[in-house]
Amino acid sequence: GAGVSQSPSNKVTEKGKDVELRCDPISGHTALYWYRQSLGQGLEFLIYFQGNSAPDKSGLPSDRFSAERTGGSVSTLTIQRTQQEDSAVYLCASSLAGTALHFGNGTRLTVT
Amino acid sequence: AQSVTQPDIHITVSEGASLELRCNYSYGATPYLFWYVQSPGQGLQLLLKYFSGDTLVQGIKGFEAEFKRSQSSFNLRKPSVHWSDAAEYFCAAPGGSSNTGKLIFGQGTTLQVKP
Numbered sequence: 765g766a767g768v769s770q771s772p773s774n775k776v777t778e779k780g781k782d783v784e785l786r787c788d789p790i791s792g793h794t795a796l797y798w799y800r801q802s803l804g805q806g807l808e809f810l811i812y813f814q815g816n817s818a819p820d821k822s823g824l825p826s827d828r829f830s831a832e833r834t835g836g837s838v839s840t841l842t843i844q845r846t847q848q849e850d851s852a853v854y855l856c857a858s859s860l861a862g863t864a865l866h867f868g869n870g871t872r873l874t875v876t
Numbered sequence: 877a878q879s880v881t882q883p884d885i886h887i888t889v890s891e892g893a894s895l896e897l898r899c900n901y902s903y904g905a906t907p908y909l910f911w912y913v914q915s916p917g918q919g920l921q922l923l924l925k926y927f928s929g930d931t932l933v934q935g936i937k938g939f940e941a942e943f944k945r946s947q948s949s950f951n952l953r954k955p956s957v958h959w960s961d962a963a964e965y966f967c968a969a970p971g972g973s974s975n976t977g978k979l980i981f982g983q984g985t986t987l988q989v990k991p
Contacts, residue, residue, distance in 0.1 A: 768919070797977050807981035809971065820978065855919055857977070864910060865977050867919035 768868035789858030802852035882982035899967030
């Protein structure tokens with residue numbers, strides 16, 4: 765597609781439930797990133813995928829967070845047993861290696 | 877540790893006035909530096925980037941930024957602001973690795989434009 769696509773755009777879930785957030789990067793982009801944007805914390809790096817290399821998971825805040833990237837394209841960020849502090853906007857970005865990021869519009873997650 | 881600081885949380889300017897948004901970085905080597913803009917409900921859009929070479933960088937929408945090593949700054953400027961420029965602006969730099977996408981962001985500056 766023309767840009768990075770994220771779905772859903774909004775997600776409301778109950779505390780304790782699992783959620784899956786999807787990211788469709790720009791075709792041909794080998795690098796894919798997940799960031800979290802929340803009040804008080806600003807923009808935080810979560811995880812990075814580059815080609816077939818092992819992902820850089822250094823930004824994941826807890827073991828409740830995981831992500832995968834299938835076939836080097838679509839990525840899913842999973843949050844298990846959601847907590848209220850997980851409420852944030854989750855942004856996905858993609859790029860060609862060594863170039864600037866292209867961001868999607870994000871998924872706004874609200875945990876009630 | 878590397879850091880990016882945007883000293884101004886909120887700025888208000890009149891339409892047609894000039895604009896300068898400040899960004900300071902803490903980085904050992906010559907950094908890569910970026911400015912992104914975020915409109916409400918949207919993702920981040922790249923305005924401009926500095927990788928090397930000319931320290932005055934031109935971006936989209938009439939924005940420019942100047943890298944000043946002596947001041948550890950990368951301030952964003954626009955000579956004449958339009959109402960559509962109202963948004964949140966983020967300065968960013970790589971977080972200490974060669975991975976230029978693993979970014980550290982400043983806290984953001986919200987720009988309000990008065991008619």
